[in-house]
Amino acid sequence: MVQVEITHLNLHGQGIGRHRGKEYRVDYAYPGDVVEIYTPRRGRWGVRRVVHAGEHRVEPECPHFMKCGSCRWLGMRYTSQLRFKREMMQRLFQREVEVLPSPAERYYRNRMDYTIGGDAIGMRRYGSYAEVESALGCLLFSPHSDTILTASAEFFRHKKLEHYDILRRRGFLRYLVVREGKRSGRRMIAVVTHEGTFPLDEYAEALSGLAQEFVWAVNPTLTDTSRGEVRAGRGCFEEKLCGLSFRVPPFSFFQTNTLQAERMVELVRKLVCGSRQVVDVYCGAGTFGIAVAECCGEVLGIEEDAEAVRAAESNAELNGVTNLRLISGRAEEVMPGLERAEAVILDPPRAGLHPKVVKALRRLMPENIVYISCNPRTQARDIAALGYELQEVVALDMFPHTPHIESIAHLTP
Ligand SMILES: C[S@@+](CC[C@H](N)C(=O)[O-])C[C@H]1O[C@@H](n2cnc3c(N)ncnc32)[C@H](O)[C@@H]1O
Numbered sequence: 001m002v003q004v005e006i007t008h009l010n011l012h013g014q015g016i017g018r019h020r021g022k023e024y025r026v027d028y029a030y031p032g033d034v035v036e037i038y039t040p041r042r043g044r045w046g047v048r049r050v051v052h053a054g055e056h057r058v059e060p061e062c063p064h065f066m067k068c069g070s071c072r073w074l075g076m077r078y079t080s081q082l083r084f085k086r087e088m089m090q091r092l093f094q095r096e097v098e099v100l101p102s103p104a105e106r107y108y109r110n111r112m113d114y115t116i117g118g119d120a121i122g123m124r125r126y127g128s129y130a131e132v133e134s135a136l137g138c139l140l141f142s143p144h145s146d147t148i149l150t151a152s153a154e155f156f157r158h159k160k161l162e163h164y165d166i167l168r169r170r171g172f173l174r175y176l177v178v179r180e181g182k183r184s185g186r187r188m189i190a191v192v193t194h195e196g197t198f199p200l201d202e203y204a205e206a207l208s209g210l211a212q213e214f215v216w217a218v219n220p221t222l223t224d225t226s227r228g229e230v231r232a233g234r235g236c237f238e239e240k241l242c243g244l245s246f247r248v249p250p251f252s253f254f255q256t257n258t259l260q261a262e263r264m265v266e267l268v269r270k271l272v273c274g275s276r277q278v279v280d281v282y283c284g285a286g287t288f289g290i291a292v293a294e295c296c297g298e299v300l301g302i303e304e305d306a307e308a309v310r311a312a313e314s315n316a317e318l319n320g321v322t323n324l325r326l327i328s329g330r331a332e333e334v335m336p337g338l339e340r341a342e343a344v345i346l347d348p349p350r351a352g353l354h355p356k357v358v359k360a361l362r363r364l365m366p367e368n369i370v371y372i373s374c375n376p377r378t379q380a381r382d383i384a385a386l387g388y389e390l391q392e393v394v395a396l397d398m399f400p401h402t403p404h405i406e407s408i409a410h411l412t413p
Pocket of ligand 1: 253254255282283284285286287288302303304305308329330331332347348349
């Protein structure tokens, strides 16, 4: 039995402690805690028992804490979460960084990708590839999520539809993707299955009142992903940000914490408005490009997800925006061909910028770069590679109860 005292957190939000000269990185453990640890999988350490609770620890509000693989910081008081996020940002950027708290600590997410398991619908269990921990009682998404999960489980049971077993590569039901517009008040449910037939109309009838849009999609591959080819239903996720309307294809990206995303849009507007020409790289369904279009000259959006590009086009129309042009393609392939970029908005996935994008930006030398990131580690790396001056960096807590940080950096040559 190994018992460690947690002295600090690493940049992944894991508690760090030592025992007999060896360093342990422990999930769900915070500075000041003394914990007994176990390893659910090689290289990971979890908490078996809290021997002494440090000053940052609170009683978690969720019955699945430490069994479900999410919400590593749910046992930490919210003010401490903000403090540690601030410290992580300061370590990365070597300066004071403000962290804006999330407007909502509960039910802040507008999207959940639930795995459908044998006897539960929920999240992958901590340390396991295959087991599923129920999400009943989860406070991340919506007060209606338990009703949706219970009604879905009941329907699947009644129809004798089996879950897909990723170890045996057999079965049918894979994921339930539920999206809830916090501003629009509208919900979309997508059921992702393996090949077969899913009675979508009956499912929609059984869950009528719980969502307005229903979709059935198929993922016949071995890849464990919560998206597929749409076979029935034409629904989109509908949401509003700062009074603008967005229709997003069932599986395309949209900022997950709506209320905090509105602040992010305001910050981006403040930094970009007045530019004659803007390039919105990794533009998704058009969030930032559309939000700055009315206060800028022309806007060019670049995005690899063709469905998101089509959505960005129709979202521009929906909001009366006529100065947004879009290119469907990879940033690393499109950017080297650009001749001009006065202001650039960057919002890449967690891996950050492709070296070809960095090279193209160094050639284009925009007057203004706003770099939005859900991974400040790759963001800091890319800023160093760009050789730009960091004017300001602000962090927004988009993901309470997790160590994840959203960060906006303003750069000039
Ligand atoms: C963090 S999301 C940002 C989306 C958008 N800015 C928003 O706020 O909704 C990243 C986006 O980059 C797209 N993407 C990923 N890799 C890409 C690439 N190599 N080139 C262009 N777009 C890419 C994804 O499809 C996704 O829409």
